Amino acid sequence: MTKPFNKLETITRIRNLLTVRILHNQVRDQNIILEKKVQERTIELEESRLEIIHRLGRAAEYKDNETGAHIVRISKMSSLLGRLAGMTNERAELLLNTSPMHDIGKIGVPDSILLKSGKLNAEEWKTMESHTIIGANLLAGHSSELIKSAQEIALTHHEKWDGSGYPMGKKGKDIPFEGRIVGIVDVFDALTSRRPYKDPYPIDKTLSIIREERGRHFDPDLTDLFIKKIDDYVAIKNTFSTRKDIASQDFKLSERDQWVPLNI
Ligand SMILES: [Fe+2]
Ligand SMILES: [Fe+2]
Known part of the structure; x- marks a missing residue:
């Protein structure tokens, strides 16, 4: 504006500038509100996706004599071992959410095999082993990191x-890290839990089996990390132990003191 100021022009200019400023602020505020809404929706979506994932995991456990406590323990134990093994918080959190689905394929295994109290014959074992492939197929074909990782596990x-495991007989570090982690905590949890074919094993017996399987069944480094922090795993086991308790007299336990293949 040029001097001397014209009163009318000055007022008009000021009014115009203030209007522009007010409109600008309104747009900015609206963007903030919109961004917040998008964030809220994203969190909501993520939460419901995780919720569905957990419930899918529970669906498999319902078939398998558990009440959901097993998958909670596997979730906590896996992410703890992951962190001990140097995973980033982000990756450990992903594992916390993906590990509950490890046995989702049991949905496709008949109850007569899942709940059998005696030893499985060769054909029944094949069917039992197929829960890995069924699970992977159920989770296949999605691009999200979460579902892809769950599928791999x-x-x-x-x-x-x-290399003596199933379904592919993969060896050493060819087995994905997450799969090796869930493998060890799943066995620990199965050994220390009641199963249709066995009583829970005490911790010392469980530990000696895990030690024996170091470098055979389990990744040696992960086994060492696991054993070092055994008290933490026992604490998780005890904290999340609520399940429909099954009376031991309901089962024939003639082989309870032997190492038996685990129907897990
Ligand atoms: Fe399991
Ligand atoms: Fe399994």
């Missing part, structure tokens, strides 16, 4: 370090 949690 479902497929590989029964592979063994020495």
